Amino acid sequence: LGQNRLQALPEFYSPDLANTNMPLDELLTGLRNHGEARLCFYGPPGTGKTAFGHWLAIQLGKPLLTRRASDLISPYVGMTEQNFARAFEQATDDDAVLLLDEVDSFLQDRRKARHSWEVSAVNEMLTQMESYRGLFIASTNLMENLDEASLRRFDLKINFDYLGAEQITNLLRRYLRQMGLKKPDSLKLARLLRQSCLTPGDFALVARRARFQPFTNANQVVDALLAESSLKTATTMRAIGFAEW
Structure with missing residues (x-):
């Protein structure tokens, strides 16, 4: 797993090359002192959100567990919620940094839901976020689509913008x-x-x-x-x- 983390970082990677609305070195210091946090990285595609999650895990000396929407969303009733629970359970067992990419696909505003399973999936994700005692990172290109209750649960919402x-x-x-x-x-x-x-x-x-x-x-x-x-x-x-x- 450690080898996979290293391979995931882009060439020439440095957090200095991420144009964010807060100093990332200060974030790393804070996470070293207190490793339990819920973070949301948002901004345009390609701005380094996922790469910074990989870098953070390496700096903290923890394995990284990454899941995309396609890994979690299932057409079968109740399976999406089970997949959410398994991801958080595995991260807990491995003492891993959990990074969920494309969270706008499954943390969408419940007021816009057209099916009951969409609401139950969001509810399950919020429950898992509340109970997780490690570092959880959500990444999205579409911040405006996220459920309001999920936004309140993130300790920090960090914008990754175009390069300066x-x-x-x-x-x-x-x-x-x-x-x-x-x-x-x-x-x-x-x-x-x-x-x-x-x-x-x-x-x-x-x-x-x-x-x-x-x-x-x-x-x-x-x-x-x-x-x-x-x-x-x-x-x-x-x-x-x-x-x-």
Whole structure:
């Protein structure tokens, strides 16, 4: 299990590359002093929510138990609730950090439920959250869909946002060094920092592409990142400043 945790971390991973609304080093210190907590990580896909959960488990010296919605939600009556109970029971037995991804799929607002099993599933999850005595992390891209009662049960709700200018510059420098490429044109870099809403996941995707379709210069890498950014909705685009190379 420990080996799997290490493999799950992206290349060049550092919590400094997560753009959050609170200092993550302070969170780690607090969890070392008091390991029982319920945390909600929310924000756009690829911003490092799950990766930070893996990193936390490693720093705390605990195994990590990860479950996605597809692992837990069942079409059979009562089975989803049983799956929730098993996940928390296994985490307790293993003294593990429990990370549930895509929780908006099963912690949705009960007022919008169309079936009784949706309500009972949320009720079971809330009960398990209340009784769990370890570190529980819920990850979601759709914070607005979560049930209000579940939001009140989280000790901290941490927003993982798009990368800031210094973080983009830092990651770009690391990947270009790995690819053996020099820095891009200043205008290209300025456009990347000014117009894009990038995540660590975008950099990882472009790096994977380079393995079978190598880039010949840094400008091509920037263009690939801009192309990934352009796929995101226009409403998320915002100026994020400029950083020195």
